[in-house]
Amino acid sequence: MHQVLVNLSGVDRLMSQSYHTVNAEPFQYTLLTRVFGAMDTTELKTKLENSWKDLLGPIERMFLNDAGAAAAIDRADVLRKAASFVTFSSNAEHMQRWELSADIRIVTTPKSNGDEVPSSDQREQQAAGEGAGAASIAVEANLQSLTRDFGACIAIPLLYGRDFLNRYPTLLDDFWKFDNDVFPLLMIGIPPWAPFKIMKEGVAARSRLAAQMDALYRRIDQYQWGRPVDFDADMSDISNTALDRNKIYSREQWSSRHRGEGDLAILWGQNANTHPTLFWFLTYVYSTPDLVQKLREEISPHTRSSSPTRTTTTTGEEEEKTPSSHHQHHPVVEITSMDFAAISRDCPLLKSCIFETYRLAIDVASIRYVARPITINDGAYKHNLKPGMFVSAPHSLMQKDPSIYADPEKFVPDRFLMVDPGTGKRVARNGGAECGGPGQETSSTPLKPWGSGAAMCKGRTFAEKQIMALGAAIISLWDISPAGGGAWELPAMVPGTGVKKPVADIRVVITRRKTS
Numbered sequence: 001m002h003q004v005l006v007n008l009s010g011v012d013r014l015m016s017q018s019y020h021t022v023n024a025e026p027f028q029y030t031l032l033t034r035v036f037g038a039m040d041t042t043e044l045k046t047k048l049e050n051s052w053k054d055l056l057g058p059i060e061r062m063f064l065n066d067a068g069a070a071a072a073i074d075r076a077d078v079l080r081k082a083a084s085f086v087t088f089s090s091n092a093e094h095m096q097r098w099e100l101s102a103d104i105r106i107v108t109t110p111k112s113n114g115d116e117v118p119s120s121d122q123r124e125q126q127a128a129g130e131g132a133g134a135a136s137i138a139v140e141a142n143l144q145s146l147t148r149d150f151g152a153c154i155a156i157p158l159l160y161g162r163d164f165l166n167r168y169p170t171l172l173d174d175f176w177k178f179d180n181d182v183f184p185l186l187m188i189g190i191p192p193w194a195p196f197k198i199m200k201e202g203v204a205a206r207s208r209l210a211a212q213m214d215a216l217y218r219r220i221d222q223y224q225w226g227r228p229v230d231f232d233a234d235m236s237d238i239s240n241t242a243l244d245r246n247k248i249y250s251r252e253q254w255s256s257r258h259r260g261e262g263d264l265a266i267l268w269g270q271n272a273n274t275h276p277t278l279f280w281f282l283t284y285v286y287s288t289p290d291l292v293q294k295l296r297e298e299i300s301p302h303t304r305s306s307s308p309t310r311t312t313t314t315t316g317e318e319e320e321k322t323p324s325s326h327h328q329h330h331p332v333v334e335i336t337s338m339d340f341a342a343i344s345r346d347c348p349l350l351k352s353c354i355f356e357t358y359r360l361a362i363d364v365a366s367i368r369y370v371a372r373p374i375t376i377n378d379g380a381y382k383h384n385l386k387p388g389m390f391v392s393a394p395h396s397l398m399q400k401d402p403s404i405y406a407d408p409e410k411f412v413p414d415r416f417l418m419v420d421p422g423t424g425k426r427v428a429r430n431g432g433a434e435c436g437g438p439g440q441e442t443s444s445t446p447l448k449p450w451g452s453g454a455a456m457c458k459g460r461t462f463a464e465k466q467i468m469a470l471g472a473a474i475i476s477l478w479d480i481s482p483a484g485g486g487a488w489e490l491p492a493m494v495p496g497t498g499v500k501k502p503v504a505d506i507r508v509v510i511t512r513r514k515t516s
Contacts (some may be wrong), residue, residue: 002391005219008378011393015366015452022368025052027390031265035186035207036444038261051252058244059458061265062159069462070341074468076154079338082100082473085150086139086510097165098153101172102146107138107509136514142505146278149273151470159270160216168212174205177274182206184496201238207265213260213267220246221256273362274463276499280361283506284411285353286480287488298349299472302342306334307361332511335476340469350426352416354467358399358449360411361493361500365394366452379464395448476513483507 005011014022029048033040062068072129081096089095090106156165165171182202184194192203215230222228223235224243242263249259285291339433343350368391376383385391400408405415420427430447450457482488484507493500 001216001386003383003385003389003391004396005376005391005393008393010451011366014374014376014391015368015393016493017374020369021074021370021372021374022391023371024368026369027367031310032261034189035183036261036264037203037210038258046492047252047254047258049058049402051248051254054411054511055245055262056458058241058248062239062241063459066461069465070344072209073340073465074160076158076185076466076469078154078340078469078473079335081150081154082470082477085478086146088137088139088140096153097172098149099141100144101149101267102143103143105140107409109135109141136511138509138511140507142508143480143508144276144502144505147279147282148275151278151466152271155270155274155466156267157237159239159266160242161235161239163233163235163237164212166217167231167233168386170208171212174208175267175271177205178209178503179268183268183272183374187497199268209267210257210260210264213264214257214290215260217246217249217259218256221250260469269457269459273498274459274466276501277357277361277463278467278470279502280499281354281357281467282474283488283490284357284360285413285471285475288413288491290410291353292475292479294352294413295350295472295475298347299343303335303347303476304337304340306336333477333515335473338469338473338476340465340472340497343472344465344468347468348417348428348454349413349467350425353413353446354464354471355398355428355430356411356413358447359405359415360399361499362394362399362449363394363495363500364449364451365392365396367392377466393452395452399447422488479511479513480508483509 002492006016007508008014011395015290019025025048029045032038032048033044039045049113062072084096086104088106090104092100095104152172152175153165156171181198182192185199185202187196190199192199219229219231219233219235220238220242222230223238224246229235245263245266246259249262254262370385370387370389370391372387374385376385398404402408416428416430417426418429450460450463491502491504491506496505
């Protein structure tokens with residue numbers, strides 16, 4: 001039996017009660033077996049019961065602890081990678097890993113002088129340095145595919161090392177096929193043997209992911225205990241999180257297969273929602289008039305720039321700026337450092353935009369197993385929950401409630417801004433009595449994009465810092481506009497089990513941000 005709790009006051013208290021009363025572990029075990037493919041056995045249950053809480057510790061130290069999450073962002077080399085968000089190459093061998101799925105095409109754009117957009121033949125001539133008219137090089141790409149793979153290529157090596165990503169060339173394709181195509185179906189109980197092409201291909205992708213995670217944990221174990229590592233793989237940048245989890249797996253004698261299946265859930269949790277949220281954040285920011293400039297002005301005090309020494313030519317090459325060059329030059333913004341800690345602390349509009357993206361793009365529910373009888377007071381009513389039933393709280397229903405958020409379907413950048421009464425400074429608050437943005441209705445209902453209670457997402461601190469860091473870097477370095485010109489048209493959203501998916505990718509043109 002399953003009870004759904006909607007707009008229930010005190011739901012946070014219920015979800016935070018002792019696991020002796022309401023427990024997330026039975027639901028999470030069901031995810032491990034039904035969705036991530038582990039075989040349901042008494043042996044697995046026993047091992048999980050003996051190690052569950054210990055296995056969470058390393059995750060919390062890296063992804064939930066503020067200092068640990070900040071240190072991970074520092075190791076990620078975000079600014080250098082963001083500078084290569086697109087590489088202006090049409091040759092897959094020269095592209096970054098995250099560009100490969102984005103259907104990259106090199107195009108040229110005319111100067112902003114009223115010229116007509118050149119035809120495809122004219123673009124080819126201009127890209128070859130022929131034809132009349134000055135143009136700048138640009139990349140046309142699928143924004144969702146580019147953004148989510150960009151985020152994954154930064155996050156995955158932080159946890160499992162660069163070798164894992166490099167050794168598994170179809171990792172990203174397999175991951176998104178599993179997540180997009182079959183994760184929701186498996187969640188609602190459709191069996192993996194269902195005779196649908198989408199299920200067959202998605203389960204095959206899951207099997208490849210599990211096999212690679214199995215092999216990864218064999219290498220981690222070999223490295224950790226000083227044995228020869230398969231393929232002589234470089235494991236030197238494996239995170240302490242993975243190493244500490246492996247110690248616990250070893251203590252409880254988990255097989256490498258079970259370790260891989262257990263950490264497939266961690267790989268999914270690290271990537272499935274954070275990077276699609278970054279996509280929606282960038283889409284809302286770039287499609288909102290004048291917002292990019294406001295954010296750049298807010299971020300700018302926390303960046304260090306140098307005089308532009310690179311230029312982009314009509315052939316797409318980046319070269320040193322010299323007076324004798326005969327190419328049409330376009331000086332680009334050069335940022336040498338960004339203080340991500342200061343950006344996280346002192347950029348309230350940026351943070352408010354992220355909160356507003358959560359509100360619009362994330363479907364989340366907290367689910368618990370009722371372990372012993374409990375009575376819930378609901379105004380004049382009382383609800384008696386019996387042991388053996390599940391309860392869920394769909395937090396996203398409140399995110400579009402017009403009694404809580406004025407104009408709930410609209411992206412309002414400053415919705416979560418307020419003035420701190422103690423300091424007089426503008427701050428972003430994730431709900432609260434004073435929240436609502438200048439001139440807007442206030443809300444006493446905080447967002448719950450990560451769920452509620454003790455089983456709230458363990459990666460939420462790192463995820464928010466990553467979205468903020470990657471978002472700030474891309475906004476500072478790149479101009480993004482709809483392909484073909486004209487106004488932005490945002491795709492409809494497909495509800496799901498986390499971040500909503502667009503019904504179709506968005507085709508965009510990306511150019512380096514030019515100096516003013």
